[in-house]
Amino acid sequence: MNHTMNISLSINLEQDDKRYLWHPFTQQQDWEAEPQLIIERAEGSYLIDIDGNRYLDGVSSLWVNVHGHCRPEINQAINAQLQRVAHSTFLGLTHPPGIHLARRLIEIAPGQLQRVFYSDTGAAAVEIALKMAFQYWRQCPDPCPQKTRFFSLRNDYHGDTVGAMSVGGIDLFFQIYHPLFFPTLTAGYDLVEIERVIATHADELAAVVMEPLVQGAAGILVYPPGFTRAVWEIAQRHNVLFIVDEVATGFGRTGTMFACEHEDIAPDLMALGKGISGGYLPLAATLATEEIYRAFLGNVDQFRTFYHGHTYTGNPVVCAAALASLDLFERDHTLEHLADKIVQLRQGLQRFWELPLVGDIRQCGFMVGIELLQDRAHKTPFPLHMRVAAQVIRAARQRGVIIRPLADTLVLMPPLAISSDELAYLLDAVYAAIQAVAEVLP
Numbered sequence: 018m019n020h021t022m023n024i025s026l027s028i029n030l031e032q033d034d035k036r037y038l039w040h041p042f043t044q045q046q047d048w049e050a051e052p053q054l055i056i057e058r059a060e061g062s063y064l065i066d067i068d069g070n071r072y073l074d075g076v077s078s079l080w081v082n083v084h085g086h087c088r089p090e091i092n093q094a095i096n097a098q099l100q101r102v103a104h105s106t107f108l109g110l111t112h113p114p115g116i117h118l119a120r121r122l123i124e125i126a127p128g129q130l131q132r133v134f135y136s137d138t139g140a141a142a143v144e145i146a147l148k149m150a151f152q153y154w155r156q157c158p159d160p161c162p163q164k165t166r167f168f169s170l171r172n173d174y175h176g177d178t179v180g181a182m183s184v185g186g187i188d189l190f191f192q193i194y195h196p197l198f199f200p201t202l203t204a205g206y207d208l209v210e211i212e213r214v215i216a217t218h219a220d221e222l223a224a225v226v227m228e229p230l231v232q233g234a235a236g237i238l239v240y241p242p243g244f245t246r247a248v249w250e251i252a253q254r255h256n257v258l259f260i261v262d263e264v265a266t267g268f269g270r271t272g273t274m275f276a277c278e279h280e281d282i283a284p285d286l287m288a289l290g291k292g293i294s295g296g297y298l299p300l301a302a303t304l305a306t307e308e309i310y311r312a313f314l315g316n317v318d319q320f321r322t323f324y325h326g327h328t329y330t331g332n333p334v335v336c337a338a339a340l341a342s343l344d345l346f347e348r349d350h351t352l353e354h355l356a357d358k359i360v361q362l363r364q365g366l367q368r369f370w371e372l373p374l375v376g377d378i379r380q381c382g383f384m385v386g387i388e389l390l391q392d393r394a395h396k397t398p399f400p401l402h403m404r405v406a407a408q409v410i411r412a413a414r415q416r417g418v419i420i421r422p423l424a425d426t427l428v429l430m431p432p433l434a435i436s437s438d439e440l441a442y443l444l445d446a447v448y449a450a451i452q453a454v455a456e457v458l459p
């Protein structure tokens with residue numbers, strides 16, 4: 018293809034995107050007004066656009082990529098499964114990749130988790146955990162059918178379906194939908210307040226839902242050590258189930274396979290998504306203890322079945338990708354190598370405090386939030402219309418780096434397999450981008 022054809026092709030594509038598509042979490046008025054990148058290929062830590070430009074994937078394609086893009090081992094596993102069968106239902110039938118993966122997940126899962134229920138997005142994995150907890154209290158050996166409500170912390174994020182939003186606490190995303198939600202109990206970050214709310218409502222609480230160690234979508238808000246464990250202990254003390262949402266933190270993101278390991282907690286239910294397939298295909302899972310599972314056993318006329326499923330639940334190609342990803346964790350010693358890169362990231366972020374725009378820097382393992390503030394001392398945010406983070410994202414893109422903000426917090430969340438040199442480049446480019454925007458601000 019000659020150069021002119023290539024340019025006209027990319028212009029046509031961009032026009033068609035703006036004419037036919039509606040992107041997630043996107044103000045389409047801005048999207049339509051601005052030039053957009055079209056990604057055609059990827060390799061390792063790089064995304065490659067339709068014109069052949071390479072960009073470091075600084076957010077792991079929205080927090081999912083683990084071992085790098087286009088790893089032959091994962092691609093081959095997907096291809097091999099495609100030669101057998103692309104999809105066969107998990108309702109009334111089963112298949113080898115689904116079985117093997119469940120066994121592997123249970124082998125690495127924290128605490129007492131013994132059963133795997135598949136779905137395809139993190140939000141669904143959370144909804145499933147909520148429904149399991151609700152139904153458990155009606156069917157357990159010592160039933161408490163009045164336990165129907167949920168507790169979650171302010172600023173939590175669990176996905177965008179109505180149930181997941183009901184236990185979410187980010188006003189910017191959820192306020193408009195509020196009339197649709199079931200009422201949820203909530204509290205701030207004060208353990209005394211949390212225990213008071215949970216204790217007061219213990220009779221009606223089915224479960225506590227929590228993002229362990231760090232609230233991701235809220236802007237990488239990191240809890241003090243011991244906080245997650247303290248909330249888990251409160252739930253235990255008051256006979257309330259504990260649902261841990263490891264959709265973002267699972268599969269190595271915080272330095273251990275699961276965030277629960279840092280605080281040695283044993284959840285009753287766990288939601289997994291994002292990195293579970295190495296970031297290749299949509300897969301999610303809800304893990305449950307045997308005690309919860311057993312509450313759903315009975316004769317058909319007892320109606321104890323878990324009435325939930327999605328058409329593509331447990332798709333075998335997706336399971337094959339996830340199995341290949343788990344193999345790579347072992348073969349590449351992913352977590353062992355990650356430890357040094359987490360330190361490199363911590364040290365490399367120190368100099369960002371010198372930058373005038375930087376108001377706060379938060380890190381949990383390989384999750385980083387750099388919050389831009391107009392005034393650090395008074396914690397004054399920039400006016401929304403200035404779109405300061407969007408300007409930094411653009412400046413980073415000019416330096417060959419893709420990142421994405423949460424409000425005015427820049428998120429750095431590279432693939433776990435990023436090389437040390439690439440990580441250094443990511444830090445340099447983001448530093449320079451913030452500096453460049455600071456120089457042109459009024």
Ligand SMILES: *Cc1c(COP(=O)(O)O)cnc(C)c1O
Pocket residue numbers: 137138139140141143174175176177228233234262263264265266290291
């Ligand atoms: C991303 C995320 C979800 C939702 O996952 P989707 O696959 O986008 O539905 C749920 N919980 C947490 C903590 C997340 O970060």
